[in-house]
Amino acid sequence: MxxxxxxxxxxxxxxxxxxxxAKDPDSSMTAVDDAPETVEESDTSGSQDESDLVEMxxxxxxxxxxxxxxxxxxxxxxxxxxxxxxxxxxxxxxxAEALVANPTVMLNxxxxxxxxxxxxxxxxLGEQRANAISALFQELNVDASRITTVSFGEELPAVExxxxxxxxxxxxxxxxxxxxx
Amino acid sequence: MRKTLFCLLxxxxxxxxxxxxFSVITIEIEEGVERGVPIAIVPFGGxxxxxxxxxxxxxxxxxxxxxxxxxPIPSDQFPSHPSTSDSVVFSDWQLIxxxxxxxxxxxxxxEKPDHYRVITRLYDSFEQKQVFGVQFILSAxxxxxxxxxxxNTVFEKVTDQESSFDTKILYTTSLPDSSGGSAxxxxxxxxxxxxxxxxxxxxxxxxxxxxxxxxxTKIAYAELFEGYSLIYIQEVATGERTKIAAPNGYNSAxxxxxxxxxxxxxxxxxxxxEIYIYSINDQRLTQVTDHHQIDTEPSWRxxxxxxxxxxxxxxxxxxxxxxxxRNARAKRVxxxxxxxxxxxxxxxxxxxxxxxDQGIGKQVGIYDFSAETTRxxxxxxxxxxxxxxxxxxxxxxxxxxxKRYIKILxxxxxxxxxxxxxxxxxxxxxxxxx
Numbered sequence: 233m234x235x236x237x238x239x240x241x242x243x244x245x246x247x248x249x250x251x252x253x254a255k256d257p258d259s260s261m262t263a264v265d266d267a268p269e270t271v272e273e274s275d276t277s278g279s280q281d282e283s284d285l286v287e288m289x290x291x292x293x294x295x296x297x298x299x300x301x302x303x304x305x306x307x308x309x310x311x312x313x314x315x316x317x318x319x320x321x322x323x324x325x326x327x328a329e330a331l332v333a334n335p336t337v338m339l340n341x342x343x344x345x346x347x348x349x350x351x352x353x354x355x356x357l358g359e360q361r362a363n364a365i366s367a368l369f370q371e372l373n374v375d376a377s378r379i380t381t382v383s384f385g386e387e388l389p390a391v392e393x394x395x396x397x398x399x400x401x402x403x404x405x406x407x408x409x410x411x412x413x
Numbered sequence: 414m415r416k417t418l419f420c421l422l423x424x425x426x427x428x429x430x431x432x433x434x435f436s437v438i439t440i441e442i443e444e445g446v447e448r449g450v451p452i453a454i455v456p457f458g459g460x461x462x463x464x465x466x467x468x469x470x471x472x473x474x475x476x477x478x479x480x481x482x483x484x485p486i487p488s489d490q491f492p493s494h495p496s497t498s499d500s501v502v503f504s505d506w507q508l509i510x511x512x513x514x515x516x517x518x519x520x521x522x523x524e525k526p527d528h529y530r531v532i533t534r535l536y537d538s539f540e541q542k543q544v545f546g547v548q549f550i551l552s553a554x555x556x557x558x559x560x561x562x563x564x565n566t567v568f569e570k571v572t573d574q575e576s577s578f579d580t581k582i583l584y585t586t587s588l589p590d591s592s593g594g595s596a597x598x599x600x601x602x603x604x605x606x607x608x609x610x611x612x613x614x615x616x617x618x619x620x621x622x623x624x625x626x627x628x629x630t631k632i633a634y635a636e637l638f639e640g641y642s643l644i645y646i647q648e649v650a651t652g653e654r655t656k657i658a659a660p661n662g663y664n665s666a667x668x669x670x671x672x673x674x675x676x677x678x679x680x681x682x683x684x685x686x687e688i689y690i691y692s693i694n695d696q697r698l699t700q701v702t703d704h705h706q707i708d709t710e711p712s713w714r715x716x717x718x719x720x721x722x723x724x725x726x727x728x729x730x731x732x733x734x735x736x737x738x739r740n741a742r743a744k745r746v747x748x749x750x751x752x753x754x755x756x757x758x759x760x761x762x763x764x765x766x767x768x769x770d771q772g773i774g775k776q777v778g779i780y781d782f783s784a785e786t787t788r789x790x791x792x793x794x795x796x797x798x799x800x801x802x803x804x805x806x807x808x809x810x811x812x813x814x815x816k817r818y819i820k821i822l823x824x825x826x827x828x829x830x831x832x833x834x835x836x837x838x839x840x841x842x843x844x845x846x847x
Binding site: 312350352353355356357381384 | 619622637663666685686709723754770775797798
């Protein structure tokens with residue numbers, strides 16, 4: 233729910249920012265100042281990073297270069313959440329397409345949590361995240377029999393560090409199959 | 414200035430060659446100021462190795478201070494260093510505000526070789542009388558334990574409650590493998606203050622949620638493999654361990670029933686964690702919860718009639734309470750804050766210690782069932798693995814982050830001290846219930 237609200241807020245803010253820039257270059261300073269404030273208002277959990285990730289996706293979408301989403305082998309989550317973000321969905325769609333085209337390739341999904349909160353809850357949360365991504369793959373016609381899910385909880389962080397940036401990179405599901413290097 | 418807020422009627426009757434007397438201690442506390450009883454713990458006198466004497470006094474001071482119920486006075490304020498009853502000048506101690514004065518002597522025992530005699534006395538400086546006198550005869554390797562027992566005697570006489578100074582903790586650490594492989598995980602037990610650590614398991618896989626059985630003979634824990642985890646019960650004395658007969662998948666978060674006959678735990682078979690109860694004698698399984706969201710971290714109420722557990726059925730993780738039976742109805746414990754997890758009961762069952770997020774991070778909180786209030790007692794914001802001591806006089810927990818460590822808090826949150834660990838990064842901690 234939070235993620236959706238944040239996402240909507242980010243789109244709104246991004247569009248407002250882009251249109252402000254396009255219309256009147258002089259007013260761009262105002263738009264920049266206003267934008268982060270609006271984002272923070274909707275961002276009660278303090279995971280600014282996720283908003284950044286979503287924003288990055290939007291920029292890339294409207295950018296000139298086609299981004300190779302298959303190169304992304306991890307998708308990220310909000311704090312204490314197992315909700316698939318729009319950015320994650322974009323990445324999973326590309327992976328799913330490749331997997332559907334190569335029906336013998338197996339898929340492994342490893343769910344992880346950041347260090348915050350209790351270790352046991354994080355083990356369960358890692359599983360819930362892996363399951364959420366697994367469900368999306370199945371929705372996108374990747375057969376359940378090809379998917380294995382594991383949870384590592386908070387045991388195997390992608391990056392060491394106890395700050396928002398590190399935590400955002402550790403709240404993830406890692407996507408492993410033979411079609412990615 | 415000195416307002417009497419409460420009096421403690423204490424019945425004094427000590428074994429161990431102690432004086433037997435009846436007395437009333439009046440504890441003076443300034444109104445509105447939370448503080449402990451000011452106590453002067455005088456360095457013990459006598460004619461033995463200095464290291465041994467120092468450890469006695471230091472151990473006693475730390476023990477009493479950690480509970481928040483005593484405020485030891487810094488030794489540089491002491492007017493003198495008496496070690497016998499005739500050298501205590503009460504008026505001197507009244508001047509520095511020492512309500513209580515503990516003195517002691519250590520001497521080699523005349524009868525048993527390599528044994529010592531510790532004579533210690535506690536005085537109420539305002540009442541100008543002895544609260545207790547006690548003598549211990551011990552071997553050199555029992556000094557720390559004797560210090561804990563002296564501290565326990567002081568605690569009991571003054572508060573009329575038992576202390577947890579002579580109990581044990583369990584903790585897990587991880588350290589990098591020297592050959593560059595995956596981390597090594599070690600399970601230790603130690604005195605509650607971290608001394609006398611003993612490694613009882615070393616493995617290449619994460620050890621989760623070690624918990625001591627109520628009688629102290631066994632330890633249950635989970636070991637995490639790739640894609641599943643197993644719960645083991647290990648005999649403390651022999652190191653022999655058996656896997657519990659639970660279904661495939663993740664089995665974790667074991668919690669002993671108060672009678673030691675059952676383990677509540679969480680289980681997931683590639684779907685979703687639910688709470689189960691495993692009966693140790695007949696290996697029977699009972700599924701307690703059945704919900705499409707996470708249910709984990711069960712913990713028994715000391716009377717065995719309830720379990721608390723963590724669930725995100727209300728979106729964020731929160732604490733629920735249910736009977737330990739099939740398809741039990743779960744009721745939310747309204748702790749407040751944006752999330753709560755890892756709850757366990759106080760020894761009386763009247764409170765929960767919980768990892769609570771009240772907006773600034775994951776902190777240790779105490780929820781009171783009758784008052785329906787939650788008090789945050791830690792100042793750190795990356796807390797995990799909080800447990801009450803067996804007598805409720807302290808709370809232990811792990812602080813996560815780049816340098817993980819174990820902390821002991823007084824239940825009022827006023828006093829926080831670190832517990833030294835052997836090596837590696839601490840993961841979880843448990844306090845033995847015996």
